Amino acid sequence: AQKITQTQPGMFVQEKEAVTLDCTYDTSDPSYGLFWYKQPSSGEMIFLIYQGSYDQQNATEGRYSLNFQKARKSANLVISASQLGDSAMYFCAVSNFGNEKLTFGTGTRLTIIP
Amino acid sequence: DTAVSQTPKYLVTQMGNDKSIKCEQNLGHDTMYWYKQDSKKFLKIMFSYNNKELIINETVPNRFSPKSPDKAHLNLHINSLELGDSAVYFCASSQDRGMPELFGQGTRLTVV
Numbered sequence: 001a002q003k004i005t006q007t008q009p010g011m012f013v014q015e016k017e018a019v020t021l022d023c024t025y026d027t028s029d030p031s032y033g034l035f036w037y038k039q040p041s042s043g044e045m046i047f048l049i050y051q052g053s054y055d056q057q058n059a060t061e062g063r064y065s066l067n068f069q070k071a072r073k074s075a076n077l078v079i080s081a082s083q084l085g086d087s088a089m090y091f092c093a094v095s096n097f098g099n100e101k102l103t104f105g106t107g108t109r110l111t112i113i114p
Numbered sequence: 115d116t117a118v119s120q121t122p123k124y125l126v127t128q129m130g131n132d133k134s135i136k137c138e139q140n141l142g143h144d145t146m147y148w149y150k151q152d153s154k155k156f157l158k159i160m161f162s163y164n165n166k167e168l169i170i171n172e173t174v175p176n177r178f179s180p181k182s183p184d185k186a187h188l189n190l191h192i193n194s195l196e197l198g199d200s201a202v203y204f205c206a207s208s209q210d211r212g213m214p215e216l217f218g219q220g221t222r223l224t225v226v
Contacts, residue, residue: 033212039155045204045217089155097212101170102147104157 002027002094004105012111013082020067021077021108023092031097034075036066039089039107048090051075079110087112117141120205120218127195128226135190135221137205145169146188147215148180149204157204163188195225 003026013019025034036048051059051066059066067076075094079086092105120137127133139146147170148160162170166182177193192199202222206215 033214035214037217043202043222044219045157045206047214047216050214091157095212101159101162101172102215103159107155 002029002032002096002101002103004092004094004103006092006105006108008108009106010109010111012113015084015112015114016081019079019082019086019110021079021090021092021110023075023077023105025073025075025092025094027073027094027096029096033095033097034066034068035093035095035102036064036075036077037091037093037104038086039091040085041088045091049077082112084112084114086110118205118207118216118218120203120221122221123219124222124224126224126226129195129197131195132191132193133195133223134192135203135205135223137188137190137218139186139205139207139216141207141209141216143207143209143216144185145208145210145213146182146185147206147208148188148190149206149217151202151204151220153201161188161190192223195223197225199223200225 005024032053034051038046049061063080065078089107091107095102118139145164147162151157161180163182179191182188202220205218208215
């Protein structure tokens with residue numbers, strides 16, 4: 001079984017500040033992948049960043065980075081220099097390489113304030 | 115454009131009807147998925163196909179039947195629609211199982 005917990009239902013952040021979205025996971029499989037998706041108000045699901053459980057370095061994609069702490073089972077998303085267009089729902093997800101089923105958290109609604 | 119495309123984007127229908135949602139990807143991906151997002155934004159996998167073979171079937175009512183004529187297409191057919199089927203349905207694909215999934219734009223189904 002696998003589970004994702006996102007404890008922040010909503011966050012308000014000032015434009016240009018960095019923001020950290022929390023995500024903890026629980027999985028019994030030693031091989032897994034962690035994913036972050038963004039869902040703006042228009043409704044589409046946009047893939048942001050991926051971290052494999054055996055990756056030694058934290059994943060980065062432009063302004064997005066994943067703070068992966070394996071021992072704590074934590075995979076927080078860090079957005080640097082936030083922009084108004086970052087306002088959206090953000091979902092963390094985990095997939096065990098054994099069953100390849102993507103399990104999502106309940107999401108965090110991020111609002112960037114000008 | 116390379117993408118995962120699903121049609122229609124909006125679907126309003128009466129209870130008891132049968133409807134289909136189509137999904138196509140031209141990314142050459144081997145694996146395709148259907149997800150349901152409820153009114154509280156919770157996303158849950160319904161089905162997964164790898165090279166036209168059913169891999170995951172997550173306790174979805176029999177009224178929902180996926181069909182994959184080839185690995186680029188995964189359609190979702192729903193019989194005898196119920197009010198509780200109202201949701202946004204997302205199709206997705208990935209190069210391989212366990213790899214990042216790219217999503218279609220979603221189909222908002224409203225059953226009245």
